[in-house]
Amino acid sequence: MKITLPIRVGVVGLGQRGLQHLKVLWKLQQEGIVHIITLIDTYADNLAEDKISQHVDGFRLGQIYTSTDFFGTLKSIPLDAIYFAIPPSIHKGEIVSSAQAGIHIFAEKPMSLYLNEVVEMEQEIASNGVIATVGFQQRYDSRFEAAQRFLSDKEIVMISMIMNSTLEAHSVKHTHTEKQGGPINRIWTSNYQWSGSTVVEAGIHQVDLMRYWAGDIAWVEANYVDRDSSDIVDGGDNPYAYQVTFGFASGTIGNLILSRLRKVFYTDNYNSILWTHGHLKFEPDGVAAYHYEGAYPPDQTPSREEIRHLLPLAGQRNATEEISRAFFNAIATGDEQVLRSTFSSGMYSLVAVLGANLSHQLNGQRIYLDELLTNSEFEWFRQK
Incomplete structure (x- = not known):
């Protein structure tokens, strides 16, 4: 209507x-x-x-x-x-x-x-x-939109996204968590009970982008490095580091590696999308596709300039x-x-990251998302 x-x-x-x-x-x-x-x-x-x-x-x-x-x-x-x-x-x-x-x-x-x-x-x-x-506003970012258009007719084989950040990078929030049994400093995003882990609170962005480019996720495997109890300050108990592997229905493999360290104050990241005959990278001057378009095999190894192609981008917009x-x-x-x-589609990005939490709890067991949603053996995990 x-x-x-x-x-x-x-x-x-x-x-x-x-x-x-x-x-x-x-x-x-x-x-x-x-x-x-x-x-x-x-x-x-x-x-x-x-x-x-x-x-x-x-x-x-x-x-x-x-x-x-x-x-x-x-x-x-x-x-x-x-x-x-x-x-x-x-x-x-x-x-x-x-x-x-x-x-x-x-x-x-x-x-x-x-x-x-x-x-x-x-x-x-x-x-x-x-x-x-x-x-999931990143689907409306011109860089990621250009990547989606470019990859739409490619066979994606692997997506790798790495983000190393710091525990101190979390900002003070507005919810009075100290009045609800949460962190006294109101930084609930660093607390596992409130945020569901960095994979759920932040990594869901990267996972949704992977789904935007590569389609449905079928299974997930994960291992986290839990934070030592002696290193928890003001309820900031989310794990140190996370390694998550996603298996897509298409056969694509997704790799998500995250960290939230204390006393570092340095962040960096790496993103790579591989299709059968090329790489896609997000670089400072744009989205670059690395692939060879000439006669094959070439007489000599092509230069970087010959294989690097910047994708056309729409004007910069507020996603x-x-x-x-x-x-x-x-x-x-x-x-x-x-x-x-849509909500019904976006729900599956959430299912994937919650599945990563479950996999870690089960020592890295492969979790099939359809079973996670329906099998009685996981009812304990699904309920509030």
């Missing part, structure tokens, strides 16, 4: 990511695409105009309704769409209730740390016919803005095909 602009929208969770979305929504409201109706957060200080305006230029509450009571607001305030940007471990049925009310949903990832909970979300979204997307524009376009036209990640 099509909806006339402006689309009435609310935001649940005015933390770091919620504020980034609100900044975009504030811009889209000036364009007449949306009308911001309500802002909801468990903590009233996150709803103060003075605080929000530090992150959103020119922001004024005006007639925007603020509340710390989600379910009460859902019953009393008419909305067309809601953004959810809350920690994945503390959902309490908000997305399910919104779907049942026929409200379109933008859910930040990870959507949950519990498979039964996210499956219930997906089922209610589908049965109530609402449009829903997951915040967070672009995913919101796509979301509202889908709502306005009633056509979710414009979305690059």
